[in-house]
Amino acid sequence: MKVENCEFENINSFELKDIFECGQCFRWHKEEDNSYLGVTKAGVLKVKKEDNKIIINGYVDENVNFENFCKHYFDLEKDYDKIKSHLSKSDEVMEKAVNYGKGIRILNQDPWEMLISYIISAANNIPRISKCIYNISQRFGKKIVFEEKDFYMFPTPKELLEATMEDLRNCNLGFRDKYVYNATKLVFENIVDLEAIKNEDYKKAKNDLLKIEGVGSKVADCILLFSMQKSEAFPVDTWIKKIMNEVYIESKDVKKINEFAINKFGENAGIAQQYLFYYKKNEA
DNA sequence: TGCCAGGCCTTCC
DNA sequence: GGAAGGCATGGC
Numbered sequence: 001m002k003v004e005n006c007e008f009e010n011i012n013s014f015e016l017k018d019i020f021e022c023g024q025c026f027r028w029h030k031e032e033d034n035s036y037l038g039v040t041k042a043g044v045l046k047v048k049k050e051d052n053k054i055i056i057n058g059y060v061d062e063n064v065n066f067e068n069f070c071k072h073y074f075d076l077e078k079d080y081d082k083i084k085s086h087l088s089k090s091d092e093v094m095e096k097a098v099n100y101g102k103g104i105r106i107l108n109q110d111p112w113e114m115l116i117s118y119i120i121s122a123a124n125n126i127p128r129i130s131k132c133i134y135n136i137s138q139r140f141g142k143k144i145v146f147e148e149k150d151f152y153m154f155p156t157p158k159e160l161l162e163a164t165m166e167d168l169r170n171c172n173l174g175f176r177d178k179y180v181y182n183a184t185k186l187v188f189e190n191i192v193d194l195e196a197i198k199n200e201d202y203k204k205a206k207n208d209l210l211k212i213e214g215v216g217s218k219v220a221d222c223i224l225l226f227s228m229q230k231s232e233a234f235p236v237d238t239w240i241k242k243i244m245n246e247v248y249i250e251s252k253d254v255k256k257i258n259e260f261a262i263n264k265f266g267e268n269a270g271i272a273q274q275y276l277f278y279y280k281k282n283e284a
Numbered sequence: 285t286g287c288c289a290g291g292c293c294t295t296c297c
Numbered sequence: 298g299g300a301a302g303g304c305a306t307g308g309c
Contacts, residue, residue, distance in 0.1 A: 023290065062285095102294085114295085118290080119291095119292095121289090121290050121291080122289095122290085122291040122292060122304085123288090123289060123290095123291050123292080123304080123305085123306095124289055124291085124305095124307095125288080125289040125307080125308075126290075127289095127307090127308095128287080128289080128306070128308085129289090129290080131307095153291085154285090166294095169305090169309085172305080172306070172307090172308095174305030174306055175304040175305050175306095176291095176292095176302075176304090176305080177305090179292085181306085198285070213293085214291090214292065214293090215292085216291060216292050217292095218290070218292090219290085219292080220293060221290070222290070233298085236290095237289090237290035237291080238288085238290070238291085239289095239290070240290080252300095253299090254291095256303060270287080273294070277290075282292090285305090285306085286305105286309105287308105287309090288307105288309090289303105289306100289307095289308090292300090292304095293304090294301105294303085295300105295302085295303100295305090296299105296300090296301085296302100296303105297298105297299090297300085297301100
């Protein structure tokens with residue numbers, strides 16, 4: 001492990017609260033000085049924003065190129081201003097949602113971690129999902145000490161393979177224990193190759209993820225959007241169902257809503273979804 | 285107490 | 298192929 005730091009200036013659309021509290025990640029927490037601390041695949045990161053400067057400190061793996069990792073993780077190569085102005089022209093509700101979540105960036109997280117995290121998310125709420133993920137990290141992941149505090153890496157497939165069904169139940173996963181247990185085996189044995197799936201196009205990748213027990217349309221879309229750079233993936237959960245029904249399309253059929261949205265919002269449907277989700281859950 | 289949470293799977297028409 | 302019920306657990 002090594003200590004690292006880097007800075008980025010004049011990045012548009014970058015607000016810590018919007019990025020870390022819009023529901024896409026479960027391992028970031030606000031500190032007293034308004035910075036955010038989080039555990040990523042590279043290690044522990046601390047992010048601050050001062051004026052138009054983003055300052056990132058890290059305690060990360062020796063082999064990580066820190067600046068490149070941050071650039072990718074925070075999706076800094078993408079022009080969100082352009083996407084926002086395009087989406088805003090769509091309609092009034094979208095314009096409001098974009099304005100509400102104007103500092104959102106979609107993080108590029110670890111596919112394996114997203115697979116397990118979103119299996120756990122089914123019929124669950126965000127605080128409890130975070131607790132579940134902390135529990136399995138604390139019991140099966142590597143411990144890191146950073147700034148005199150203990151952090152736990154998300155366990156690798158090999159590490160999580162050590163967990164029995166009972167262990168997982170003790171991490172408060174509830175009925176999702178068996179799905180996590182089976183998915184871990186599939187990934188460890190490379191029957192499910194997440195890196196290969198990541199390289200496929202959206203439809204094929206989604207189709208492959210749906211073969212995993214515990215992964216349905218919504219969970220698959222979250223994995224695709226938050227860790228596989230498939231920005232057209234449009235996860236339909238209960239909140240999105242509500243706002244879509246109110247504004248765009250009256251239907252109980254999740255598949256219909258999903259297809260409608262991809263047609264309407266196109267290649268950035270997933271980013272549109274995140275603005276809508278954040279807006280509906282907190283404001284509307 | 286009853287309902288809901290970033291759903292999915294199985295069963296039953 | 299579409300609707301209904303079950304599934305753990307905690308917060309409100």
